[in-house]
Amino acid sequence: MFSRSVLRSLTSDLRLSAPSISTISLPQRACLHQTASLRNAQQQSQTQSSSLNPETPLSATPRAQESIPETSIHNIIPQTRDDIPLAKQPVAPTFTSPLEVTKSLMAQLPHLVGQTPHYVTAEIHARPFLLTAGDHIRLPFLMPKVKTGDILRFNRASALGSRDFTLKGSPHIDERLFECRVRVIGVESEPLRIKEKTKRRQRHTKQARSKHRYTTMRVMDVRVKSPEELLKEGAVVIEDAADSPQIEARS
Amino acid sequence: MFKPTQSLFGGLLWKTPWRLSSPQKARQRKRLRAVDRVVDTVSAALARNGQNTKAVERWYKEMPREEEMLPKDKYTLFDKKEKSYRKGIHKLPKWTRVSQRVNPPGF
C-alpha cells in the first residue's frame, strides 16, 4: 500500500512536470468528461483549488457525479403482480393537457397532409411496423381480448410520412397528430411443429408439439390531421424549441 | 470463403496479438470510466448521508482516474520477463473484470 501511494505521487509529479500538460489546462480536462450544465459552483471551486496547488493528486479530490437521488414518479404503487398501470394497458388514453404544436410544424404540416398515400411506423409492444392504408399485417403473436371485426387504433408512431416528407418523433409522435385505424381480420395458425425430445439412456422419446396462432389485420386508413382539424380539437400553437419535431423533406 | 491462414493450415496454432487493437483500447477506456463512475456514485451517496468507507478512501488514495492515467498504464502492465518490462494488459487473466491501474515506479 505504501509503495503504491509513493508511486502515485511520483507519477503525478512526472506528469505535472511534463510540458504538454500545464496546470492551466486542468479545469479544461475536467470539462471533457463532465457535462458543463451538471457542474455546480462547489465542484468548480474544487477543480480550481486543485489547479492552484498541484501537489495534491487529482484523484484525491473526489468528483461527484450527477447522482442526485432520483425520485421515481409512481402515482399508483402496484400491490399485486398483476397490477399494471393504465398507461401500459391497451386502453384509450385520456388527455389532461391540450396538444402543443410548434409554429414551424404548423407551417410545414399542409405539405405532408397534401401528399396522399401516407405511411406510419407504428410500434406495437416496441416493435416497429411500417404501415400504409390497405396493408395486411400478421402480428407475431395472438392479440388478447380482440375479436374478428374489431377496429383498433395504433397510437405509438415513431415516424409518419408520405413520399417526400417525413415527420419523425423523438422518440414518438403525439398520437393526436394522426389516425391509424386497423381492423382485425382473423387468426392464422402455423402448421403443427413436432419436436422430438430425447434423453440419454432411454428409449422413450417425448414429442413436444407447438402450433402458434397469430392475429391478422388490415390497415383501414392512415391519416394525418390537417392544421385546421388540430386547432378545432383544441391544439395550442407554441414557439419553436430546440428539440421540437420537424418535417424533413426527402433530399 | 476460405482464407488460407497459418492457423487453418497447420492445425494447432493459436496466437494472441502482442498489443491491443484500437477498438479494444476504446472499450478498455470505457470500462475504466465505468469503474470510476461507480466509485464516484458510491462516495457521493455516502458523503450525502455523512458516512464513509475505507474501501472508497483507499481507492481514491491509490488509484488514478482514467483521465489521469498514462496510455502506457492503460494498455500495458509490468512484466519482469519481457525485454521492455511491459506486456499487453490483455495477457492478464480476466483483464476485463479486474482493476489493474498502477505499475512499479520507474517501469
Next chain:
Amino acid sequence: MSYFRITLLRSAIGLPRRTTDVLKALGLKKRMATVFHPVSSSAAGQIMKVKELVEVKEVENYMSQHEVWLERKPDPGYYVEKTVAQERGESLQQ
C-alpha cells in the same frame, strides 16, 4: 433515506470465490438483475468489491421487482376503438 440501485452487468464466472459470494450477499443472482440496498458503509464496501461488474445509481425510493419490470415494459401501442358488437348496435339503430 436513499438507496443504491445496483444492476449486475457482468457475470462473475471464473472470478475468485469471494467475488461470487459478495454478489450472492448483495442478492444478485444473474446478469441484469437489479437490487436495492439502503445507503450504508457496509453496502458501499460490498459494492467496492464488485465495482467492475455492476452499475450503481443512487435513488430516493425503493422499488419492488415488479416495478423494475414495469419500467422496462413497453407501451402496447394500440387500443380497441370499436368492437364488432358496438358497430352492429350502431348500424341497427340507424
